[in-house]
Amino acid sequence: MSDNKKRRHMNHDAYPDNYIRGILNSVKSIAMVGASPVNVRPSYFAFKYLAQRGYDMIPVNPGHVGKELLGKPFVASLSDISRPVDMIDIFRNSSHILPVVEEALTLDPLPKVIWMQLGARDDVAAAKAESVGIKVVMNRCPKIEYGRLSSEISWMGVNSRTLSSKRAPAPTQGMRLSLNRMSVGGGDTAASDRAAKNKSEQS
Amino acid sequence: MSDRLPGFATLAVHAGAQPDPTTGARATPIYQTTSFVFNDADHAASLFGLQAFGNIYTRIGNPTNAVLEERVAALEGGTAALAVASGHAAQVVVLQQLMQPGDEFIAARKLYGGSINQFTHAFKSFGWNVVWADPDDISSFERAVTPRTKAIFIESIANPAGSITDIEAISTVARKAGVPLIVDNTLASPYLIRPIDHGADIVVHSLTKFLGGHGNSLGGIIVDAGTFDWSTGGKYPMLSEPRPEYHGIRLQETFGNFAFAIACRVLGLRDLGPALSPFNAFMILTGIETLPLRMQKQCDNAKAIAEFLAGHPAVASVSYAGLPSDKYHQLARKYAPKGAGAVFTFSLKGGYDAGVSLVSKLQLFSHLANVGDTRSLVIHPASTTHSQLDDAAKIKSGAGPDVVRLSIGIEDKEDLIADLEQALGA
Missing domain, CATH: 3.90.1150.10 (Aspartate Aminotransferase, domain 1)
Incomplete structure (x- = not known):
C-alpha cells in the first residue's frame, strides 16, 4: 500500500503499528499544545518522557508564557514558534481540537503529523489535516505508544503486542530506544476508544 | 516490520520475554529481589507518581512477573495483565476495583467450590453481595440485574463437570446492564477459549492449573480486555475519579484501555498485598511455553x-x-x-x-x-x-x-x- 493511499483511508479505530512506528521514528520536534507545568498532570509527564527519549519538545500554553517547562520556554500559540515543527501533540478535550488544527494548517511549513491525546478525537479536524497530507493519530498517547513499541512499557505488565529475540540495551536517561520489534497485532482499539468517539459526537 | 500476526504457540514461547539486557540470558531470569534502586530523587518521585516506567518494589511489580503478565495478556488478547499470588487473590483484587460496600455482583451458580465459598462468606464481610444465576438459563442473569449490580462473573468451562458457558449470551446481558463481564478461564486456558473474543471485559485465572500446568506453583492473574468504558455515570470511582493516593490522577484518563490492570496493580495489589513470588512466576512461565x-x-x-x-x-x-x-x-x-x-x-x-x-x-x-x-x-x-x-x-x-x-x-x-x-x- 502506498503512503498516499494509506493516508486517505486511515482507519482511526485501529492504527497499524507501522504507521505509529513510522511517525515516532521520523519526527524530531514536537509542539505540545496544552502542556501543563503541574507535575501530576499527564501532559507534564508525557512531555518529560518524550524529552528524555530525545525529542525536541516545545510547550504551548498561553497561560504560562514567560515560564519554562523542564528548561523549555512556553509559547502562547503554534504561530509563535519561530522554526518548523514536525509534530503537533494536542493535549486538549475533543471539543477544543478543531481551532488548534486550523491554526496548525496555517503554519509554513506544515507539520508532518497531528496527534490527539488519549480520549481526544475529532474526525472533522482529522479529515481537514489529512486532506493536505498531514498524518493524524487520535485517542493515543505518544508516551504509551513509544513505551509499547520499544517494550519499555512491558515493565507494567502491559501487552506491548511486539516480540523480539534481540538483546536490547538497558534503557537509560536520554536514550533513544529501538521501536523496530516484530508486531503481534495491528493495534486494535476497543470500547474505551469507541466511548471517546461517542462522546465527541455528542458534544 | 510487517504486522503479521504470530500464532498461539509462538506467543506462548516468546510474548513478554526477550534476552536480558544486562547479561544476555535467554531464559527469563528470576529477579529474586524485594526492591530496585532509583537513579535519583526525581526518578523515584516519577515512579511513585506513576509517571515513569520502571520497578520500585516487588509487591507492586517485578521484571520476572512482568514477563508472565505480558505473556498471558498476549495469549488472551488483552491489553495488560497483573499476576498475583493465587486465583482467589485475583478475584479479590478485581472486585475491590469495582465494588463499594452494599454493591452486588451476579455470579453463575456453577463455579469452583472455593469461589462459591469466597463469594458467599468472605465477600459478605466486605459488604459485597453475590446474587446467583443459572448459566443454563440466560434470563436468570437478566432478572438478577439491579441498580447496584457492578459486575457479572462466570467460568468459561465450569468446575466441576466441565460444562460450557454461553459467554456471548451473558456478555450481551452485561453490556445491556452497563457492567463488565468477568470470566474465569482457568479450566479452558486461552488455548481452548479466549473469552475476550466472545465479549469478556476481564479474564481471571488460577495460574496454578493448566497455565502453570505442572502442579508445582500457585499463582493467579487478571487480564484487562481494554473493552470497558469506566468513565460513565461515576459507577466505578476507582477508575474514573481522581485518586488521592496518586496526587489526583484519574486512572482511565491517564492509562486509557489498560487502566483496569493498572488499578488492580496500584490500588489492589499495592494495598492488599497478595504479590506473586518471582520464583513462582518463573515456574509458571516455563509451564506456559508448552x-x-x-x-x-x-x-x-x-x-x-x-x-x-x-x-x-x-x-x-x-x-x-x-x-x-x-x-x-x-x-x-x-x-x-x-x-x-x-x-x-x-x-x-x-x-x-x-x-x-x-x-x-x-x-x-x-x-x-x-x-x-x-x-x-x-x-x-x-x-x-x-x-x-x-x-x-x-x-x-x-x-x-x-x-x-x-x-x-x-x-x-x-x-x-x-x-x-x-x-x-x-
Missing part, C-alpha cells in the same frame, strides 16, 4: 477416557462436553472446537460408596484437590472441594454425592484407562 502441547494432549486423553467411562457398566453417567451426547456439546463445538477441556465428572451406579472405593483403588490417578496437572488427578467433590455447600447446592453446582471428578494429565491414555478399569472392575 501449554498448547499439553492442553491438546490432555483434551485428547480426556475424550478417550470419557468415551471409555460412558461405555462402562458400573458408570451411571458421564458429564463431558466433548461427548456428542452431552448437553453442552453444541456449546463446546462453538467455544472450544479444539477440545472440551480435561476436567469432567462422572457418577457411579454404586453411589457414594462406589466413589470412595474407586478413589482408593486407583494407582496412577492421584487423590488430591487440584486440576490441570501433568499428572491425572481424581477427587470426590462432595466431601472435599464442594464440602462447604449444603446438599441442594452441591447438586446444583454439579457435585452431588455420587459424583467423581477427574483431571486428565499427559500420560499415555491406555495406562489411564487400564487404571480406571481395574479400579472400577474389582
Whole structure:
C-alpha cells in the first residue's frame, strides 16, 4: 500500500503499528499544545518522557508564557514558534481540537503529523489535516505508544503486542530506544476508544 | 516490520520475554529481589507518581512477573495483565476495583467450590453481595440485574463437570446492564477459549492449573480486555475519579484501555498485598511455553477416557462436553472446537460408596484437590472441594454425592484407562 493511499483511508479505530512506528521514528520536534507545568498532570509527564527519549519538545500554553517547562520556554500559540515543527501533540478535550488544527494548517511549513491525546478525537479536524497530507493519530498517547513499541512499557505488565529475540540495551536517561520489534497485532482499539468517539459526537 | 500476526504457540514461547539486557540470558531470569534502586530523587518521585516506567518494589511489580503478565495478556488478547499470588487473590483484587460496600455482583451458580465459598462468606464481610444465576438459563442473569449490580462473573468451562458457558449470551446481558463481564478461564486456558473474543471485559485465572500446568506453583492473574468504558455515570470511582493516593490522577484518563490492570496493580495489589513470588512466576512461565502441547494432549486423553467411562457398566453417567451426547456439546463445538477441556465428572451406579472405593483403588490417578496437572488427578467433590455447600447446592453446582471428578494429565491414555478399569472392575 502506498503512503498516499494509506493516508486517505486511515482507519482511526485501529492504527497499524507501522504507521505509529513510522511517525515516532521520523519526527524530531514536537509542539505540545496544552502542556501543563503541574507535575501530576499527564501532559507534564508525557512531555518529560518524550524529552528524555530525545525529542525536541516545545510547550504551548498561553497561560504560562514567560515560564519554562523542564528548561523549555512556553509559547502562547503554534504561530509563535519561530522554526518548523514536525509534530503537533494536542493535549486538549475533543471539543477544543478543531481551532488548534486550523491554526496548525496555517503554519509554513506544515507539520508532518497531528496527534490527539488519549480520549481526544475529532474526525472533522482529522479529515481537514489529512486532506493536505498531514498524518493524524487520535485517542493515543505518544508516551504509551513509544513505551509499547520499544517494550519499555512491558515493565507494567502491559501487552506491548511486539516480540523480539534481540538483546536490547538497558534503557537509560536520554536514550533513544529501538521501536523496530516484530508486531503481534495491528493495534486494535476497543470500547474505551469507541466511548471517546461517542462522546465527541455528542458534544 | 510487517504486522503479521504470530500464532498461539509462538506467543506462548516468546510474548513478554526477550534476552536480558544486562547479561544476555535467554531464559527469563528470576529477579529474586524485594526492591530496585532509583537513579535519583526525581526518578523515584516519577515512579511513585506513576509517571515513569520502571520497578520500585516487588509487591507492586517485578521484571520476572512482568514477563508472565505480558505473556498471558498476549495469549488472551488483552491489553495488560497483573499476576498475583493465587486465583482467589485475583478475584479479590478485581472486585475491590469495582465494588463499594452494599454493591452486588451476579455470579453463575456453577463455579469452583472455593469461589462459591469466597463469594458467599468472605465477600459478605466486605459488604459485597453475590446474587446467583443459572448459566443454563440466560434470563436468570437478566432478572438478577439491579441498580447496584457492578459486575457479572462466570467460568468459561465450569468446575466441576466441565460444562460450557454461553459467554456471548451473558456478555450481551452485561453490556445491556452497563457492567463488565468477568470470566474465569482457568479450566479452558486461552488455548481452548479466549473469552475476550466472545465479549469478556476481564479474564481471571488460577495460574496454578493448566497455565502453570505442572502442579508445582500457585499463582493467579487478571487480564484487562481494554473493552470497558469506566468513565460513565461515576459507577466505578476507582477508575474514573481522581485518586488521592496518586496526587489526583484519574486512572482511565491517564492509562486509557489498560487502566483496569493498572488499578488492580496500584490500588489492589499495592494495598492488599497478595504479590506473586518471582520464583513462582518463573515456574509458571516455563509451564506456559508448552501449554498448547499439553492442553491438546490432555483434551485428547480426556475424550478417550470419557468415551471409555460412558461405555462402562458400573458408570451411571458421564458429564463431558466433548461427548456428542452431552448437553453442552453444541456449546463446546462453538467455544472450544479444539477440545472440551480435561476436567469432567462422572457418577457411579454404586453411589457414594462406589466413589470412595474407586478413589482408593486407583494407582496412577492421584487423590488430591487440584486440576490441570501433568499428572491425572481424581477427587470426590462432595466431601472435599464442594464440602462447604449444603446438599441442594452441591447438586446444583454439579457435585452431588455420587459424583467423581477427574483431571486428565499427559500420560499415555491406555495406562489411564487400564487404571480406571481395574479400579472400577474389582
